Amino acid sequence: MVIVTTIRREVLTLPAAEWGPDNPLPPLTPLDEVHRIEVQDVPEASALPRDMARQLGYAPLRSLLPVRVRDGYGRTRAPRAVDALVLENDRLRATVLAGLGGRVASLVHKPTERELLYRNPVLQPANFALNGAWFSGGIEWNIGATGHTALSCAPLHAARVPAPGGGEMLRLWEWERLRDLPFQIDLWLPDGSDFLLVGVRIRNPHETPVPTYWWSNTAVPEERRVLAPADGAWHFGPERRLTRVPVPVHDGADRTRPLNSPYAADYFYSVPDGRRRWIAALDARGDGLVQTSTGGLRGRKLFVWGAGRGGRRWQRWLTEPGGGGYCEIQAGLARTQLEHVPLAGESEVTWLEAYGPLSVPEPDGDFDAAVRRTEAALASALPPAAVEEAHAAWRAHADTEPGERLAAGSGWGALEALRADWKLPGTPFPESMIGPEQEPWRALLRSGALPEPRRVRPPGPTLVAPHWRDMLETAPATPLTEYHLGVAQWHAGDRAQAVRSWERGLELAPSVWPLLRCLAVADQQDRHHERAADRYADAFDDLCQERRDGGEVWTAATAALGREAIEALLRVGRAAAARAVWRRLHPATRARGRFRLLEAELLLAEGLPDRARAVLETDLEVADLREGEERIGQVWERAGGGELPARLDFRMRPPV
Structure with a gap:
């Protein structure tokens, strides 16, 4: 049968x-x-x-x-329902x-x-x-x-x-x-x-x-x-x-x-x-x-x-x-x-x-x-x-047009189809699919201006394709618009103009940490590491004063900016300033494996190799360890060296 x-x-x-x-x-x-x-x-x-x-x-x-980068996951597993x-x-x-x-x-x-x-x-x-x-x-x-x-x-x-x-x-x-x-x-x-x-x-x-x-x-x-x-x-x-x-x-x-x-x-x-x-x-x-x-x-x-x-x-x-x-x-x-x-x-x-x-x-x-x-x-x-x-x-x-909908994806295709009036038989992207992340960009498309956010929160995603960059260039030059415009210009390879956009945004921005962080990255790319460290420290301070609660969005922003700030400060030998950033991170953030590895590097900068090694000798698990990344082995070597424990050995090539 x-x-x-x-x-x-x-x-x-x-x-x-x-x-x-x-x-x-x-x-x-x-x-x-x-x-x-x-x-x-x-x-x-x-x-x-x-x-x-x-x-x-x-x-x-x-x-x-x-x-955007997806790095908020951990390694604590529990039974969870997964739709299939x-x-x-x-x-x-x-x-x-x-x-x-x-x-x-x-x-x-x-x-x-x-x-x-x-x-x-x-x-x-x-x-x-x-x-x-x-x-x-x-x-x-x-x-x-x-x-x-x-x-x-x-x-x-x-x-x-x-x-x-x-x-x-x-x-x-x-x-x-x-x-x-x-x-x-x-x-x-x-x-x-x-x-x-x-x-x-x-x-x-x-x-x-x-x-x-x-x-x-x-x-x-x-x-x-x-x-x-x-x-x-x-x-x-x-x-x-x-x-x-x-x-x-x-x-x-x-x-x-x-x-x-x-x-x-x-x-x-x-x-x-x-x-x-x-x-x-x-x-x-x-x-x-x-x-x-x-x-x-x-x-x-x-x-x-x-x-x-x-x-x-x-x-x-x-x-x-x-x-x-x-x-x-x-x-x-x-x-x-x-x-x-x-x-x-x-x-x-x-x-x-x-x-x-x-x-x-x-x-x-x-x-x-x-x-x-x-x-x-x-x-x-x-x-x-x-x-x-x-x-x-x-x-x-x-x-053939789809029948019963079984799952929903993102609204980005709907936004692009709306912008260009594309008809794509078989793969519909109706305007009804547009969600909160796309809404500010639909407003830009229709009104020529990015709406001001109704409450203080980290900026949303930036669209960088040439057509969106053109719209940002002709939109009213609010601090938020200058932020997004600078990101789009940076993506296009126009770094000097991106820096100018971010600097203009700083003049009137009620929230300066997103702009300062972008300028710090630009400084790093130009090898101005001291100035980058200064801007990172200022950006992190501004974020800590601005964050409204311990919710997911603010916690993610604090963790991401704090990590970059500590690494920038350690690069120029400013361990005390890096430690000050470390202390202001949420306790749950400091307990994550990536940040425990960062703490070991901070301890090495403070001249405490034994304590750094002790961090590595615990049950350290860096959830977002990158394919091919050898950072754990490098920190182990700086902390005293010797045979790298098997649980820390992620080397994908022969020893040099």
């Missing part, structure tokens, strides 16, 4: 950390992204494919604006977290009761997304720029839509703000199918080309062999060099087995033109998951944490003790994640992906033979023509 595909709401109860508030300070410093390279630094740069060389240098993201949407037919059950980037948290093959993905049993944010909070496990959809999307932990719009061939599919859609592009993800399970089908569309409604990026990242248990029709790979490791390596054996080990790599690494597989695009992760019996797609999704990649102590520490950091590790098999628009692809003005790009179980006899042994057997098994389970036909059938449904 064939069971008709269904979509239903479900509530999961998972051990989860509090997400906390966003950082209210605009991210003015350059983007901290480890996956970045200059073409001239590639050893075989002259041998790079021309399109790859061009795309490696094309429009890398330099700033997070207008997105479940797609199910008689063969597969897919669990989707629309409120957390549309992540497919689970994909179960019902006849064998096998979980096809690495399903993280906890929800633990970590500092891996472009803007901070991210979590591991499942299938994630990465749009925007090199790195994990800024939407990793953000809600997407979701609704029911008629599926090709009848039944329903789940549509997810949002407005990606780093590149100002709307996108949609349609997921459905044809009746009787062993494959979850996913149609993706990215639109460029602008008149000019926009850099585009997409990688679908699938977490699978690491005790697998990863197979793809590759004739080599581009290796990107902790030394941040891109080199061509053979597949499967590199440096004497079979790197298609994740645990054979000692350190974290990316292997971007070179799939010859004309070959079917697929990647599979199979266990010792030959059972596992395969992902395939139409040709538009060109790249395939294996990411491994490695078997070294740092990689093991990160694996435990992202889940609960005793859980298994994972690796990622990925698929993207370009050959590597270091590239961005131009999307022409007023155009779109679409493709179709398929995820499902695969059983392959003799998965071990000769790599080429295993690839041939896997490709044959895939062709039998899902012929290439069937994927192309599904893509064509889906395209006919991509513009």
Whole structure:
């Protein structure tokens, strides 16, 4: 009996950390992204494919604006309710977290009761997304720029839509703000199918080309062999060099087995033109998951944490003790994640992906033979023509207007659609979606002026695209307008004009700390560190006098500005002033791991290495430790050195 595909709401109860508030300070410093390279630094740069060389240098993201940093989370987990949407037919059950980037948290093959993905049993944010909070496990959809999307932990719009061939599919859609592009993800399970089908569309409604990026990242248990029709790979490791390596054996080990790599690494597989695009992760019996797609999704990649102590520490950091590790098999628009692809003005790009179980006899042994057997098994389970036909059938449904709404995303797309009068069939952004964060900007659009806030509070987010910057330049020059204008000018690279805007705002501003903080960042970028420290100290003093309560927004502002102020004061050797800022932080803020690490640095500046080491020897956990960050090890070394305890060892590269 064939069971008709269904979509239903479900509530999961998972051990989860509090997400906390966003950082209210605009991210003015350059983007901290480890996956970045200059073409001239590639050893075989002259041998790079021309399109790859061009795309490696094309429009890398330099700033997070207008997105905010998400760093308010902790590491204390408790059972929490998580809304989920479940797609199910008689063969597969897919669990989707629309409120957390549309992540497919689970994909179960019902006849064998096998979980096809690495399903993280906890929800633990970590500092891996472009803007901070991210979590591991499942299938994630990465749009925007090199790195994990800024939407990793953000809600997407979701609704029911008629599926090709009848039944329903789940549509997810949002407005990606780093590149100002709307996108949609349609997921459905044809009746009787062993494959979850996913149609993706990215639109460029602008008149000019926009850099585009997409990688679908699938977490699978690491005790697998990863197979793809590759004739080599581009290796990107902790030394941040891109080199061509053979597949499967590199440096004497079979790197298609994740645990054979000692350190974290990316292997971007070179799939010859004309070959079917697929990647599979199979266990010792030959059972596992395969992902395939139409040709538009060109790249395939294996990411491994490695078997070294740092990689093991990160694996435990992202889940609960005793859980298994994972690796990622990925698929993207370009050959590597270091590239961005131009999307022409007023155009779109679409493709179709398929995820499902695969059983392959003799998965071990000769790599080429295993690839041939896997490709044959895939062709039998899902012929290439069937994927192309599904893509064509889906395209006919991509513009269908959504039916019942199942989840709500942000109002930023509605604001942009209102501004430009864009009509985007299939992904509606009606004005009714506009919320409190967008409301001041709708007022600017309609009246030409930013409204004054009704009560004292930290400034809201700043829009920085050229059209919004133009509106700010012609709006009445209130202190709030000068603040936002300066942020937009800074983003555009006009630093001198940004400083002038912030200085003009200071003359009449009732609240000076947001402007002083921006000027302090500008001073730091110009290496005027003493003046930056002065401005940070003044800004923090003004904030402490202005804050109205111990609510979430004020607490987040105090923590963010206090941290920056202490670091700026320590940079110029003013430990006493840094300690004065420390004392004025909320006790709960001082107890957070990031601030305890900062206290250890403060104690070192005060000439108290033993006390600094004592801080590190407690149960220190820095919740927002950044991927690749080596700060803990550096502080440990300054506090006396010796063998770095395993619980503090997050090093992702060999010791220098």
